[in-house]
Amino acid sequence: MKSPPEVGQIFAARDRSTAKPGSKDTLTTIDVCVNVNCKDAVIFHAGFTLSGVCHKVALRGHFLHWNQTMQTGDITLRPHRPDEIDALRRIERNAHERYRSLEGFGFTLTAPAIAPERFSTGETIVAEVDNRLSGYILMQPIDGLNYIASIMVEPDLSGRGIGAALLAAAEEKTRQSSLSGTVLATFRQPRWNGPWFRKHGFDSIPEAMIGPGLRAILQRHATFLDMGTREMLWKPAR
CATH class of the missing domain: 3.40.630.30 (Gcn5-related N-acetyltransferase (GNAT))
Incomplete structure (x- = not known):
């Protein structure tokens, strides 16, 4: 990911290295960018269907609190x-x-x-x-x-x-x-x-x-x- 995408922008792909914007609820792997004006985007990566995205972020190395709902x-x-x-x-x-x-x-x-x-x-x-x-x-x-x-x-x-x-x-x-x-x-x-x-x-x-x-x-x-x-x-x- 060369530059941080929009807050909450959703990518769906089996290989995150080639992730492109796409369907947000159907594929096995879902990557959700929740970057908030920091150099490195924080990525959520799991086999869940997301109903929401994280809006409360800590810098890498600190505990990341989240506010989202997942369905499996x-x-x-x-x-x-x-x-x-x-x-x-x-x-x-x-x-x-x-x-x-x-x-x-x-x-x-x-x-x-x-x-x-x-x-x-x-x-x-x-x-x-x-x-x-x-x-x-x-x-x-x-x-x-x-x-x-x-x-x-x-x-x-x-x-x-x-x-x-x-x-x-x-x-x-x-x-x-x-x-x-x-x-x-x-x-x-x-x-x-x-x-x-x-x-x-x-x-x-x-x-x-x-x-x-x-x-x-x-x-x-x-x-x-x-x-x-x-x-x-x-x-x-x-």
């Missing part, structure tokens, strides 16, 4: 609204019910839901299915990485690709923001924790990648969790 199949992804925080906390409590039958996880049933103020420390994307709030992901930049503080899906909607769609959005956020990778702390088991993330390309984070921010998170977790059951995983940005 019957799942709609969009930024959360402040009046939805209580509903998102209920989704977390419902999701914890999946641990009820597992030995050693009883504490998850009585643990308080994520504090409301946590939603103001990062960015939250919610998922809707048939206009029902179905899941969310909360993330924030820490140590040059995109840290997933929480990802939750309503248990009765498990297996419909909601978690995968939210995770893909987080990874796109990582790329947009020029961060080194996506990172999270999770349980080694059951299958919907560590094994699920590993299935999606995550692996143990190298010790050298754990900066002071992530180390502080692990130290806090150690005050109320058995760290032998935990692992910190990451996926480099691609």
Whole structure:
């Protein structure tokens, strides 16, 4: 792209190197330029149908906040609204019910839901299915990485690709923001924790990648969790 295009101009092509103005909703790859008077255009690149474009941009190397709606199949992804925080906390409590039958996880049933103020420390994307709030992901930049503080899906909607769609959005956020990778702390088991993330390309984070921010998170977790059951995983940005 030799010169920055118009704000919000949409290109559609399978190879972004030959992208030309075209249809905005039909092709597999959709690149949306959301450049706002800066040298390098910020590009959104994903296999989603866009209903809107980002209008709030940070320079490369900083966390990029977005204001857009994406549709993949019957799942709609969009930024959360402040009046939805209580509903998102209920989704977390419902999701914890999946641990009820597992030995050693009883504490998850009585643990308080994520504090409301946590939603103001990062960015939250919610998922809707048939206009029902179905899941969310909360993330924030820490140590040059995109840290997933929480990802939750309503248990009765498990297996419909909601978690995968939210995770893909987080990874796109990582790329947009020029961060080194996506990172999270999770349980080694059951299958919907560590094994699920590993299935999606995550692996143990190298010790050298754990900066002071992530180390502080692990130290806090150690005050109320058995760290032998935990692992910190990451996926480099691609």
